[in-house]
Amino acid sequence: MKKGFGSIVLDASFRVLVPFTLVYGVYVLVHGEYSPGGGFQAGALLAVGIILSRLIQGNEKALFNIKGNVALILAGIGTALYALIGFSTIFLGGKFLEYGRLPFSVHDPAELHALGMLGIEIGVTLCVMMTIVAIFDALTGEEEGI
Amino acid sequence: MHIFILQTILLILLVGTGITALAVKDLLASVVLFGAFSFFAVLLYLIMGAPDVAFTEAVIGVVSTVFFIAALNKLKRGCR
Incomplete structure (x- = not known):
């Protein structure tokens, strides 16, 4: 999103929802051996937190601003x-x-x-999270001359 | 017996939302109905005793809905 969907209600719910989502993602990652969940689900939850911040605040002013190129490099680091x-x-x-x-x-x-x-599982989480962010960046970013 | 009735209701709702998502003309309505389809699938997985699969489906349902709406925003075409 070039320009976010910012409004008072969305900003207030963002302040409550996104920290909870991120902390829950880390909990699912660390607690993955004993309960449902694991690397894939934790990565998707963390990516949902990042994508929400981008949807609401816009690409430039987002709190967790990870561009597509950096996201791809970090996904590779997770696989490595x-x-x-x-x-x-x-x-x-x-x-x-x-x-x-x-x-x-x-x-x-x-x-x-x-x-x-x-x-x-930390590797899988990093790979899944950054791949989802990279797909979202490719879907919503500007085209830089194909 | 109660579980069976609940499963039948959920299965009917699942198939109903799936067919409606395919049949409806508006693409945004189709995406939202697909989200509802995903949610009923989550409930069915939970009843059948697979919480791990249900968790994955819930998370992936949210992410895929966001992706579809982002693609729809880029498509600039409201209906098919």
């Missing part, structure tokens, strides 16, 4: 994080995504598994 954790366990002598081989000094293997899962 997943691949890094996956392949680092291979180089440490295990299989792909075998969390037990991760080089952290944690004695409980279950805790090590939770740590590795949190790492790859």
Whole structure:
């Protein structure tokens, strides 16, 4: 959106709704092993927060102003994080995504598994969030001469 | 038995909103009806005991509605 749909009601509801959505997204990400949710849903929730701020405040004045190019780079970084954790366990002598081989000094293997899962879920979250933001940017941004 | 009646009502509403979203002429109304279709799908998933799928469907329903409306804004054509 070049110009947002700003009005008093929308601004007031934005101040209540968007911080709640972002905090809920982080909660779904961190709590993903025990409850419904996980990387994909958390990424979509965080992206909904960013898209709402863009819809209401416009592209230029948005609170979380992430452009399409930066979003694509960050999506690539998320995928790279997943691949890094996956392949680092291979180089440490295990299989792909075998969390037990991760080089952290944690004695409980279950805790090590939770740590590795949190790492790859952060990667998935970053990738999904930034891909949704990039699609939205491509749909609403100006055309820069094809 | 109550669950069965609830499932039947929700299924009828799901199919009804889906057919109406396809049949209606106004594109914005079609997008909003598609959002309603997604919401009934969420309720059906919840009743059938798949909260994970329901959560995903709820989030993706919101995101896809936003995408459709953004594309509609760019299309500058109200009806088909």
